[in-house]
Amino acid sequence: MEDRINQEKIPFRTLYGGEKIPCMGIGTFGSDKYGAEAVSQAVYGAVKYGYRLIDCASVYQNEKEIGEVLERLLAEKAVERKELFITSKVWNDMHGEGKVLASCKQSLADLKLDYVDLYFVHWPFPNYHAPGCDGDSRNPDAKPFSVEEFMATWKQCEELVDQGLARYIGMSNMTVPKLKAVLPLCRIKPAALEMELHPSFQQPELFDYAVSHNILPIGYCPIGSPSRPERDRTAEDVADIELPAVVAAARAHQVHPAVICLKWAVQRGQVPIPFSVKESQYISNLKCATEDPLTVEEMEAIRLEDKNCRLIKGQVFLWEGASGWEDLWDMEGRLKC
Numbered sequence: 001m002e003d004r005i006n007q008e009k010i011p012f013r014t015l016y017g018g019e020k021i022p023c024m025g026i027g028t029f030g031s032d033k034y035g036a037e038a039v040s041q042a043v044y045g046a047v048k049y050g051y052r053l054i055d056c057a058s059v060y061q062n063e064k065e066i067g068e069v070l071e072r073l074l075a076e077k078a079v080e081r082k083e084l085f086i087t088s089k090v091w092n093d094m095h096g097e098g099k100v101l102a103s104c105k106q107s108l109a110d111l112k113l114d115y116v117d118l119y120f121v122h123w124p125f126p127n128y129h130a131p132g133c134d135g136d137s138r139n140p141d142a143k144p145f146s147v148e149e150f151m152a153t154w155k156q157c158e159e160l161v162d163q164g165l166a167r168y169i170g171m172s173n174m175t176v177p178k179l180k181a182v183l184p185l186c187r188i189k190p191a192a193l194e195m196e197l198h199p200s201f202q203q204p205e206l207f208d209y210a211v212s213h214n215i216l217p218i219g220y221c222p223i224g225s226p227s228r229p230e231r232d233r234t235a236e237d238v239a240d241i242e243l244p245a246v247v248a249a250a251r252a253h254q255v256h257p258a259v260i261c262l263k264w265a266v267q268r269g270q271v272p273i274p275f276s277v278k279e280s281q282y283i284s285n286l287k288c289a290t291e292d293p294l295t296v297e298e299m300e301a302i303r304l305e306d307k308n309c310r311l312i313k314g315q316v317f318l319w320e321g322a323s324g325w326e327d328l329w330d331m332e333g334r335l336k337c
Contacts, residue, residue: 005050009290014189016214021085023266025053025055027275036062042277044069055273061305092128100156119166123173127317137150142319149179158188175330192216198224200238200309220270223261238309245301259288265301284315
C-alpha cells in the first residue's frame with residue numbers, strides 16, 4: 001500500500017453544528033457481490049490509508065465484521081475513535097415503536113462502538129424486502145409514504161441523540177415534497193441527506209434544497225454503481241463513465257473516467273461514498289480529491305450531461321395499487337401524505 005495520505009490534504013465539509021467531516025467516505029454496501037469479509041478488509045485498508053468516513057447500514061449484513069476491523073484498528077492505534085466519522089442506518093422493518101432504539105443498539109454492538117456519528121433513516125417508509133430479492137418482489141404489507149409514520153420514526157431518532165447513541169441524525173432517499181412536509185416538524189433537524197448523485201443523475205432541485213437548509217448532501221452511486229444488483233438495472237440506464245464530458249476530462253487528466261466522476265462530486269460540494277474492495281481503487285478514489293482539480297469548463301460540461309437517470313429506482317418497495325417506481329419519488333405530484 002502507498003504511504004497513508006496526509007489528512008491535511010483532504011478537503012472537508014462542515015455540518016450545521018460546525019463540525020468538519022471528510023469530503024469523501026468509503027461505502028460498505030457490497031451490491032450482493034462481495035461478502036462481509038471482503039468488505040471489512042477493504043475498510044481496514046482504507047482506514048490505514050487515510051479514510052475517516054465509513055458509511056455503514058444494518059441491512060448490508062456486514063456491520064459485525066466491520067466492528068471487528070474497527071476494534072483491531074483502534075487496538076493497533078492506527079486511528080483514534082474521535083478521528084473516525086461512522087454512520088449507520090435503521091432498516092425499513094425497524095420503524096415501529098421502540099424498534100429504532102433496538103436497531104441502533106444492535107448496530108453499536110456489532111460495530112463495537114459506544115456511539116455512531118450519524119444515524120440515518122434508510123428509506124422514508126417501512127416497506128422492506130428480503131436481501132438479494134429480484135426486482136419483481138413485492139411485500140404485501142408495503143404502503144405509501146406517510147408523514148405521521150415517518151415522524152414517529154424520526155422522533156425515535158431524536159431520542160438517540162438525547163441518549164448519546166448518535167451524535168447526528170440524517171435522512172436518506174427523500175424528495176423535496178417529503179422534506180417540505182417533515183422538516184417543520186423536526187425537533188432535531190437532519191445533519192445530512194444521503195441521496196443518489198452522479199453525473200447522469202445530479203438531482204439539482206433536491207441538492208439545492210438540502211444545501212439551502214444547511215443539510216449536507218452525501219452521494220451514493222457516485223460513479224453510477226457499475227456493480228449494482230441486477231434488480232436495479234434497466235435498458236434505459238446511462239453509464240456515467242461513458243458520458244462524453246466525463247471521457248474528455250479523463251483524457252485531459254490522464255485518469256480513469258470513474259476518477260473524474262469523484263472529482264466532480266467533491267468539487268460540486270457533495271460527499272461521495274464510493275464502494276470498492278480493491279486497494280488500488282479505494283486509494284485512487286481518496287487521492288483524487290487532493291490533486292489536479294477539474295477546470296471550471298470541465299465542471300460545466302459535466303453539469304450539462306445530467307440525464308435525470310435514476311439507477312436505484314426502489315421498485316421492490318412498491319405497494320399494491322402503485323402505478324410504478326415513480327410513485328416512490330413523488331413524480332407527477334403523487335405525494336401521498
